[in-house]
Amino acid sequence: MDCKVKDLSLADFGRKELDIASHEMPGLMAVRRRYAGEKPLKGLKITGSLHMTIQTACLIETLAELGAQVRWASCNIFSTQDHAAAAIAARGIPVFAWKGETLEEYWDCTYRALTFPDGSGPDQIVDDGGDATLLIHWGVKGEEDPSFLTRKGESEEEEVILALLRRVAEKDPGHWHKVASHVRGVSEETTTGVHRLIRMAENGELLFPAINVNDSVTKSKFDNIYGCRHSLTDGIKRALDVLLAGKEAVVCGYGDVGKGCAEALLNERARVTVTEIDPICALQACMAGLRVSTVEDMLPVGDVYVTATGNCHIITAEHMMKMKDQAIVCNIGHFDNEIEVARLKAVPGIKITSIKGSECPVQKFTFPDGHSIYLLAEGRLVNLGCATGHPNFVMSCSFSNQTLAQIKIAKENLEKKVYFLPKELDEEVARLHLAHFNARLTELTQEQADYIGVRKEGPYKAENYRY
Ligand code: NAD
Ligand code: 3DD
Secondary structure, three states: OOOEOOOHHHHHHHHHHHHHHHHOOHHHHHHHHHHHOOOOOOOOEEEEEOOOOHHHHHHHHHHHHOOOEEEEEOOOOOOOOHHHHHHHHHOOOOEEOOOOOOHHHHHHHHHHHOOOOOOOOOOEEEEOOOHHHHHHHHHHHHHHOOHHHHOOOOOHHHHHHHHHHHHHHHHOOOHHHHHHHHOOEEEEOOHHHHHHHHHHHHOOOOOOOEEEOOOOHHHHHHHHHHHHHHHHHHHHHHHHOOOOOOOEEEEEOOOHHHHHHHHHHHHOOOEEEEEOOOHHHHHHHHHOOOEEOOHHHHOOOOOEEEEOOOOOOOEOHHHHHOOOOOEEEEEOOOOOOOEOHHHHHOOOOOEEEEEEOOOOOEEEEEOOOOOEEEEEHHHOEHHHHOOOOOOHHHHHHHHHHHHHHHHHHHHOOOOOOEEOOOHHHHHHHHHHHHHHHOOOOOOOOHHHHHHHOOOOOOOOOOOOOOO
């Protein structure tokens, strides 16, 4: 079969959980029903690079139901749920993903998801963090300037990517120009992936149109906040089953994800401190009754550290050298560069003990002075590395937006820039989820619509929505 998964015999279990998920993903199911007849994605090849979970399997089946030919890989080496991948493979959709991939395997899976049986690439891409988009862009750069592929990578992962691209260049020179020329567009799931797209667009390097799904309100103000509120402590508890009440927790970054994380830890009755660079977010944390300080200030007392910035070098090796004995360090940001794992491993005399394997990675690092810290998911996003990520309902909001974005790319000839989805669609996604809570909207009268200066049928919040 044109797939690579851990264990196909898990397909039945995956199917059972997919059936459960369909009842908890009302928006995605409604979008699927609305467009199943029209099949707006008919004849289109779609590649996905997005955590291969039960919820993503529902998205994949929706895209297939709308007519697409789909191939899929995960966007993280630890986030695949093997029974979800098995269920998708069992119905004949090519998927290349398993929990605990090596970096070489991960990038080979991404390449295979981008390569259809006739050797062609996708018409459209669903990306989460931008790795599929990056592989195409670096491939094109290498075809324009072969020295780009023979340079020294800045990390182990870059070396893996460059080695893969050199192999492809040898096998099929000009492959990536052909692939890039056929891509109609990419819909990007997450904050960090959007940052990458915006930088490429600003530098005039964007090779195809992009839709910023993350900044639909019904994505980032739900998935990033309420999804992390649900799944952060799930990951920490599955990793170490530690009591969080009364502990000093440090959340680095108080954006959407950080807000969800802080609330989750407060719900566990931890004492939460936030670190921030942005005065507005810092002030929000103060107004939420949280202490705002720095990582350095918290080192003598911090018990649990969570990075949620989308930035790099947040928790350094020097920080971890000075942490309390038995401190717990984890990341929930998209990439694994928020915690300096490579430099931690290079500390002279460090002793590394694996507590749990790739099912829920937990490592103990013991320093020469005898104190130890615990690192979860090898510094990769802990909610998907040590738990199952966000629940169905929250991902229904995100993936309703993803599906609508893919339909937009299919129907419109977009320019090579980064688009938002219109506010009307955002409110429609919200509407599709209200019935699940027996919520009833109030009807706006024409007089009231005129009074606040909106159309009777919406959109309603004229200004940018701020949490
Ligand atoms: P955001 O931009 O809303 O928030 C990031 C915050 O970090 C900002 O307030 C920023 O001021 C702050 N920050 C940046 N550098 C900092 C530093 N050096 N020290 C302290 N604070 C700093 O982004 P977000 O939507 O909250 O996403 C954060 C990360 O989480 C991104 O990588 C995103 O892709 C990822 N994400 C992960 C999940 C998940 O399920 N694991 C879900 C959604 C998003
Ligand atoms: N993400 C969190 N939980 C997820 C799940 N159960 N399935 C798929 C993806 C999941 C990550 C998303 O929050 C993604 O939108 C992001 O990283 O922003």
